[in-house]
Amino acid sequence: MNKESLVFGIYPVIEALKAEQTIDKVFIQKDLSNPKIEAIVADLEKNQTTISYVPLEKLDKLCRSNHQGIVAITSPIEFVSLETLVESSLENTKAPLFLILDQISDVRNFGAILRTAECTGVNGVIIQKKGGAPVSGDTVKTSAGAIFNIPICKVDHIKDAIYYLQGSGINTIAASEKAQKSIYDLTLTTGLAIIMGSEGKGVSKSVMNIANEKASLPLLGEINSLNVSVACAVFLYETVRQRLQ
Structure with a gap:
């Protein structure tokens, strides 16, 4: 630190x-x-x-x-408000892409996710004020400086942020290995917010219940889950792939 x-x-x-x-x-x-x-x-x-x-x-x-x-x-950065983030993104982007992190606690995962988010054109990352990894010098290092290039919003409650996004016309997709649909079965070209859960518990049940969609990744080996930063990268790059077609 x-x-x-x-x-x-x-x-x-x-x-x-x-x-x-x-x-x-x-x-x-x-x-x-x-x-x-x-x-x-x-x-x-x-x-x-x-x-x-x-x-x-x-x-x-x-x-x-x-x-x-x-x-x-x-914090080495200034946070933006949810309202400012969503309004500016809708004004400047036809189909904005947001990332919601539900209690990601490991600073290395957090930094790696920010780096991927910046590389895939995410409009902003939404985190909860309590319980997540700190936005510190270690985050700057593990994100390779990407933290300075992407807006980050801190909210009191993730659920309230999801309701606000949905009310603004943004579709929400929660990552879950138990979901029946694969991320490859969904259309990701409209305004979208991808929700990634904590390292140990995944997306919380209350958040999962209000997401518009749930999606999984195919797991063909013996291990039944991926590191959250790796899973997040796959979700984001499938979104990029669809949008580039």
Whole structure:
């Protein structure tokens, strides 16, 4: 993790919040009782910022300086609003393509997905404020800088974002190895949002239930699933293939 992405110590974190700096994730020492940190947590919760309570050793590993029990990861980018992303994409693109990441937690997968999304012309990536991989210096590195070339939107709830997209005429497709239809059976040339799920659980049931379509990939070997970044790449490049015809 780049040192430039870290803000540590009670007062530096307070000042970062006052300056409205984009904070992606905060680590707080477990079982630490401090009124000032409790006040910081209250502010962070209002903004739906991801908070992890970790052992002292984790904080010491993140930051060798006096962190006072709190370390924040700042984002290297500015996020766009869902409304701005969708409106600008519909204005400038005949059939916009969005990618929704439902709780992708591994920063390497996240970075690899962003790299593929940028290469396949995705108009924007939508993630949830809580629970996903942090947008940090490691994300920049694993995305090979693609993170700076693609709009990213953080939303309170993935389901609300899906409803908004559907109301804007965007078809939503959730990736699932249990789906009866293959991605190769679907038409992907209209306005589209592809939903990819977390590494362990896949797309959550509540999100799966409201997607317009579910789609799988043919798996011909003994292993019954693909790495999410690989699966995402196949979905995106099948979309590109259809659109280039």
